Amino acid sequence: MERVREALAALGHPERRFPALHVAGTNGKGSTCAFTATALQAAGHRVGLYTSPHLVRVNERIRVDGLDISDEDFGRAILDVLERYPSAVTEPMTYFEFGTVVALWHFAKVGVDVAVLETGLGGRLDATTAASPVVTAITPVSFDHMEYLGHTLAAIAGEKAGILKPGVPCVVARQEPEALEAIVRKAEGLGAPLWVEGSDFVIEPRDDASLSYRGPSWSLDGLTLALRGPHQRQNAAVALACLEALHARGVSVTLEAARVGLATARWPGRLEEVGSAPPVLLDGAHNPAGVEVLLASLDSLYPGRRVHLVFGVVGDKDRGPMMRALFPKCTSVQLTPLETSRSLAPALYVDEARALCADVAAWSDVDSALAAASRKAGPDDVVLCTGSLFLVGMVKARLG
Template sequence: MERVKDALAALDHPERDYPALHVAGTNGKGSTCAFVARALEAAGHRVGLYTSPHLVRVNERIRVAGEDIPDDVFGQRILEVLERYPSARTDPMTYFEFGTVVALWHFSRERVDVAVLETGLGGRLDATNAANPVVTCVTPVSFDHMEYLGHTLREIAGEKAGIFKPGVPVVLSRQDPEAMDALLRRAEQLGVPVHVEGRDFGLEVQDDGRLAYRGLAWSLGDLTLSLRGPYQRQNAAVALACLEALHARGVAVTPEAARVGLATARWPGRLEEVATQPSVVVDGAHNPAGVAVLLEALEALYAGRPLHLVFGVVADKDRGPMMRALFPLATSVHLTPLDTPRSLAPERYTDEARALCSRVVAHASLEDALAGARVDADGSPEGWVLCTGSLFLVGAVKRLLA
């Protein structure tokens, strides 16, 4: 954290110019941030939103008032940071560290009322942990980035809990008991108030199929979610609890604005349909827990329709459980390389794939894999294409089809 803190000090601490919501977790962080940011905008606030990774352009990571940072402003902000912190040239920060400093500086220069910040990896040593939160949040914790965060849920959750600050309320989604224990222990050590999904707040499907929220102070019925998939109910519940906590900390937001936020938020790359005839859907599931909630959504939205899968994965991911969950459901599987040095070459796991699906094709490029899957889908009634396994893949498909 030293380089980030030194840079922010050289910039006269821009992170102190606005309150922030700081969100950690393994899955659901981005959707939760999108719901919160949109609701705060509907409440009349000028909102800074910092997320990662980007799908198509790096500008997507830094947004103010719902708009990506423009190229010319981005360049200007980078030069301003380098001018005020010349050590960045001789003792370079990482890509993510530097981007975080630029984002926090940009939000200050743009005079945002509030910032919504998503951690990149972990929490305790994440560059965003230099921010000034008035509420912190942890979405579901599961196994990912174990080489950095630990090999047990307790260790991983402990790293996520590193964003907790004395006196700053914490919002927690439902968790595995081992992860929840680690999170609650850290909160108790710091003496911070904790709001737990299922105990203090929750979103339920009523008998008539409508969604209702019962929270810390709010009770909202007949809610509509703009983001698809049953798993978004949990993200929406956590977002609403964060909004209630923010309101209690002086960031004014009404239940009506929260309702608008849930109904109008956008978060690309999550069950997003990017083409038709046949339907092509991209989803950023890239770990076993992400695939599990994706399968729940597919059962709700695409049950009975022949699935043609485009799959790519980076080498350090736990691909086995993802493949065993997805591939037997597919009519065909098209393996693709990814545009990153971390890509796992399709030929490295073709045999594994063929043990799980009768039709598997390893392709030399995404263009070939996507074309092959679309041809297969065209040949089956109601056939459709799902591209998943990595956010690198989601971004590449969106660029290709654009």
């Protein structure tokens, strides 16, 4: 954190020039941020949104009012930071640290009214934790990045809860008991009020397939979600509670704006369908909990349809549980390398895959893997690309 704090001080503390919502968690962070940022924009605010990773272009990480930062503004912001903090080069910052500082500088420079910030990894030592939030949030915590965050849910949740600030309310999604206990312990130590899903706020389906939300002060009926999958109900609940907490902290949000945010938000690469006959489905599931959510969504959205999988994974992921859950449900599996040095070569786990699915092939590039899946799929089947957001970005770049 020292480099980030030094850089922000050299820049005159841009992070203090706007209120922020800071979101941590294992899964659902991006969708929650998208719902919230869209609603804040509908409420008339100029909204900065900082997320990671990007899918196709790094500009996607820094958005104002739904638009990616332009190349010109991005370049200017980078040069501004380097001019004011040359130590970024002489004592190199990490890619994520530098990107975070550039985002906070840009948001301050263009005068956003509020920013929505997604952590990269963890929370306690995440560069975004240098920001000044008026509300924080923690989406569901599960096993991921264990080599950095710990090997128990309590340890991982404790790292995520590192975003909490004294006296700043934190919205918490429904958690496993040991994860919630770690978050509560951290909150009590800081005097940070908690809004916990299930006790302080809830979202429930209605007979007409719409949703109803009940929070400490807000009640909304007839809600619809732009993002697909049953898991988005929980993300929407957390987003609404964040909006309610922001409103209570002076960031004005109307109920109608909240409704619009849920109904119009976009978040690419998460159950994103491109093409037709067969549809190509892109999903960034990259840990066991994400795969469980994906499988539930497939049953809900594509019941009874055969799935032809294009799968790529980075070497530091816990691939075994993902493969054991997903591969037996697929008619065919095409393994592909990823365009990153972290990629796991398909040859290293093709035998493992063949024990889980009868039709498995390993390919040298994503184009060959995608073409093979498309050849095997009938018009009523589904081609699913998952295992890593790197893979989703690669396919999106190819399919436009």
